[in-house]
Amino acid sequence: AQSVTQPDIHITVSEGASLELRCNYSYGATPYLFWYVQSPGQGLQLLLKYFSGDTLVQGIKGFEAEFKRSQSSFNLRKPSVHWSDAAEYFCAVGLNYGGSQGNLIFGKGTKLSVKP
Amino acid sequence: KAGVTQTPRYLIKTRGQQVTLSCSPISGHRSVSWYQQTPGQGLQFLFEYFSETQRNKGNFPGRFSGRQFSNSRSEMNVSTLELGDSALYLCASRPGQGLTETQYFGPGTRLLVL
Numbered sequence: 001a002q003s004v005t006q007p008d009i010h011i012t013v014s015e016g017a018s019l020e021l022r023c024n025y026s027y028g029a030t031p032y033l034f035w036y037v038q039s040p041g042q043g044l045q046l047l048l049k050y051f052s053g054d055t056l057v058q059g060i061k062g063f064e065a066e067f068k069r070s071q072s073s074f075n076l077r078k079p080s081v082h083w084s085d086a087a088e089y090f091c092a093v094g095l096n097y098g099g100s101q102g103n104l105i106f107g108k109g110t111k112l113s114v115k116p
Numbered sequence: 117k118a119g120v121t122q123t124p125r126y127l128i129k130t131r132g133q134q135v136t137l138s139c140s141p142i143s144g145h146r147s148v149s150w151y152q153q154t155p156g157q158g159l160q161f162l163f164e165y166f167s168e169t170q171r172n173k174g175n176f177p178g179r180f181s182g183r184q185f186s187n188s189r190s191e192m193n194v195s196t197l198e199l200g201d202s203a204l205y206l207c208a209s210r211p212g213q214g215l216t217e218t219q220y221f222g223p224g225t226r227l228l229v230l
Binding site: 034036044045 | 151158206218219224
């Protein structure tokens with residue numbers, strides 16, 4: 001069955017430090033991968049997405065992610081974290097239903113805290 | 117363009133009651149999906165509507181239902197509420213059903229069942 005695993009429930013980093021959030025997926029076909037961010041009391045905002053092509057994708061707010069098929073991973077990175085990045089981050093895979101995009105399968109999320 | 121809007125934002129109900137939540141997609145978007153978010157189960161897909169037809173359904177009991185109108189607005193209904201239905205209900209819209217289309221999420225409706 002399709003699944004997304006985010007191994008880290010909670011991560012704390014110092015402001016200005018680099019960040020890497022891990023995501024592993026299990027999906028038989030070509031994955032369509034997404035990272036979303038959710039601030040407290042808010043909906044989900046798309047950070048970036050991967051469909052095909054260059055395996056390193058750039059997103060908003062200085063985030064990037066690298067797709068590694070051999071490791072079934074799609075890790076999110078940021079070189080220098082800002083206090084405003086404190087939020088919960090969700091990795092998701094979009095299912096392919098015979099050429100149409102189906103629903104998203106989400107990981108359980110990683111909560112990011114930023115120390116001043 | 118205005119984003120996805122959901123009403124109401126907050127709702128308190130008691131067990132056994134029913135509730136209807138509303139979602140207005142981004143203008144021009146014809147596909148609407150619903151997700152339930154709880155601390156224990158995380159984000160789970162409920163169903164998706166496109167052109168007023170349910171296209172896909174998640175693993176939820178029949179108490180959860182939805183519909184879509186000709187203007188693409190969607191409603192979801194939960195009948196005979198249970199305590200475990202307390203959750204944030206998120207609606208997402210996208211233009212159609214293409215493989216590479218991004219889902220844009222609304223702020224959610226937070227439902228508390230007492």
